[in-house]
Amino acid sequence: MATVYSLASLKGGVSKTTATINLGGAFATMGLAGANKKVLLIDLDPSGNLTANCGINPASLNKNTSYEVVVGTKAIKDCIIKLEHFDLIPANADLANAPADFLTMYNKSGKQGEKILSQQIWDIGNDYDVIIQDNQPSWNKLLFSSLISSDMVLVPVQPAFFSVVGLGEMIKTIKDVKENFDHDVDYRVFLSMYDERRVLDRESLEIIKKEAGDRLLKTKIRNNISVSEASGNCQNIFQYAPQSIGAEDYLSLAKEIVGI
Ligand SMILES: Nc1ncnc2c1ncn2[C@@H]1O[C@H](COP(=O)(O)OP(=O)(O)OP(=O)(O)O)[C@@H](O)[C@H]1O
Numbered sequence: 175m176a177t178v179y180s181l182a183s184l185k186g187g188v189s190k191t192t193a194t195i196n197l198g199g200a201f202a203t204m205g206l207a208g209a210n211k212k213v214l215l216i217d218l219d220p221s222g223n224l225t226a227n228c229g230i231n232p233a234s235l236n237k238n239t240s241y242e243v244v245v246g247t248k249a250i251k252d253c254i255i256k257l258e259h260f261d262l263i264p265a266n267a268d269l270a271n272a273p274a275d276f277l278t279m280y281n282k283s284g285k286q287g288e289k290i291l292s293q294q295i296w297d298i299g300n301d302y303d304v305i306i307q308d309n310q311p312s313w314n315k316l317l318f319s320s321l322i323s324s325d326m327v328l329v330p331v332q333p334a335f336f337s338v339v340g341l342g343e344m345i346k347t348i349k350d351v352k353e354n355f356d357h358d359v360d361y362r363v364f365l366s367m368y369d370e371r372r373v374l375d376r377e378s379l380e381i382i383k384k385e386a387g388d389r390l391l392k393t394k395i396r397n398n399i400s401v402s403e404a405s406g407n408c409q410n411i412f413q414y415a416p417q418s419i420g421a422e423d424y425l426s427l428a429k430e431i432v433g434i
């Protein structure tokens with residue numbers, strides 16, 4: 175059965191999408207634990223940034239997207255797009271309707287629509303080693319859907335004033351989901367876009383260490399222009415710049431995660 179990771183943060187622009195695609199690239203191509211992994215990425219952000227970063231125009235998609243998967247109108251296996259390194263469940267703007275649809279489902283039948291994604295993942299879980307979900311930076315039922323279908327939440331934190339506030343809220347959300355849905359999900363935190371030369375970044379690290387405790391991963395993803403260039407070129411960092419600092423960091427992050 176695949177291990178399911180969810181990249182989640184209530185703050186925008188902290189590297190959720192970038193980490194999804196680059197961890198996907200690391201697991202799929204770097205022979206971790208002796209073999210390349212079979213990887214599925216799931217875009218759970220209605221903006222479709224992950225989908226676009228994989229070279230697919232979200233606006234061109236029709237009815238075989240993560241929206242249909244999360245509300246259960248299509249089987250997940252019918253929405254898979256096969257790419258060079260990994261498979262993808264793409265997203266488009268339709269996904270923004272999911273939280274309202276879950277509410278309607280609950281009012282009509284008492285069914286918790288947030289649990290549909292877990293069942294869908296269960297159905298194809300044996301076809302993959304790793305499944306990674308990218309989320310939008312919002313607190314809503316779609317985020318819960320992702321958290322309750324995951325084994326491990328990965329929370330990127332960009333060193334900045336108030337970053338620790340967002341982190342505290344995210345940790346609380348994970349704990350709430352654990353209790354309310356009786357789902358055993360753990361989490362790890364990592365630093366993204368870190369620049370050791372900046373005093374603010376070093377100070378932020380100390381504050382984040384206190385908040386995250388032993389759940390803070392040792393690997394820090396450093397600021398690296400190749401990482402953002404890779405996204406712009408619809409490639410993961412192992413395709414675009416395998417010798418870059420970004421590739422080094424994402425490989426190290428993937429190894430540390432597997433070692434958990
Ligand atoms: N290590 C890095 N070095 C340099 N730039 C980076 C790095 N990681 C991410 N970026 C850039 O930072 C920006 C935000 O990253 P990304 O889109 O992954 O964040 P996000 O958390 O998914 O945002 P959103 O909350 O809007 O979905 C992008 O332009 C991306 O290319």
Ligand SMILES: [Mg+2]
Nearest residue numbers: 190191219223
């Ligand atoms: Mg994103």
